[in-house]
Amino acid sequence: MAMTAPDATSGRAGLEPAAALFRSLGDPARLAIVHRLAAGEARVVDLVEQLGLAQSTVSKHLACLRECGLVDSRPVGRASFFSLTRPSLLDVLVAAEVVLAETGSRVALCPAYGTPDGDTR
Template structure:
């Protein structure tokens, strides 16, 4: 019989591990902003720096994480690297998330644990 921890069996945890890793990778505001920007097409680090107002080290660090997760692909051209979404399904996921947020009236933002107003409570 599978051992239960926090109400979730070991088997369920193993089945959910990939999804947990995916959503954890996208849970950072900077990584999500980078992915969202890349839905418009390829971009270089300098393009992302300008668009997001972030330092090069931050953008590069988050791109490395996204690349390691298989969500972003880098295409070298000369001395530059052009980044793009590695899988078109990621665009579908973002579109579905926006549809869900609109359908719930952005109720997630009111969540006392993860909502946008949690720091002022």
Template sequence: MTMVHAASSVLHVNEPVAMSAAACMFRSLGDPGRLAILRHLASGEHRVVDLTAHLGLAQSTVSAHLACLRDCGLVSSRPHGRASIWSLAHSAQLMELLASAERLLAATGDAVALCPTYGETALR
């Protein structure tokens, strides 16, 4: 994998390392609950209690998902009294990635959902 630098020089990247990092990022996005949290945070900052109310998930589940997303650098928090306010860390890039995923899903139709390895009925 190569990346073109702004000065038109080519920067060589260790492809196995880059692919591993990309796979790790996609695994962090591979849970419907985490994707729902990201979608809610795209509309603005939220507290855990707000996310639990909006998503119908347990507080412990939301907190665990937020910790995963924070550890992956996708969300950040700031203290607000006794609570934390959560937001997207890289909003523009993340929304661009999710929009691209939606376009790809539209192009592939039901193929991903029907995939015997990773689809909705796959044995995990």
């Protein structure tokens, strides 16, 4: 999806899919999972161990990401290996890192979206 400058006819409705994408990445646990899967596929147990999250948390967020079409899984025996379905998602993560670097991570201090103490956890 190419983002272009809005014109008078596009309105906000045309931006809803992009807003939904950013909401899907808006939870730190989901973002950590996506970031980890960018390095390659992983099982739930791998994600639990590597990210320090509860198994139920990882499973819940993987289900959300799967419903959004961002991850998929393949069964191997009794386990499932999860991977990103859209390699272009990596471009979004890289672009976000560039914006954060260019703004000095000021979004962490934003009263509407940052954390109260500016911690970027």
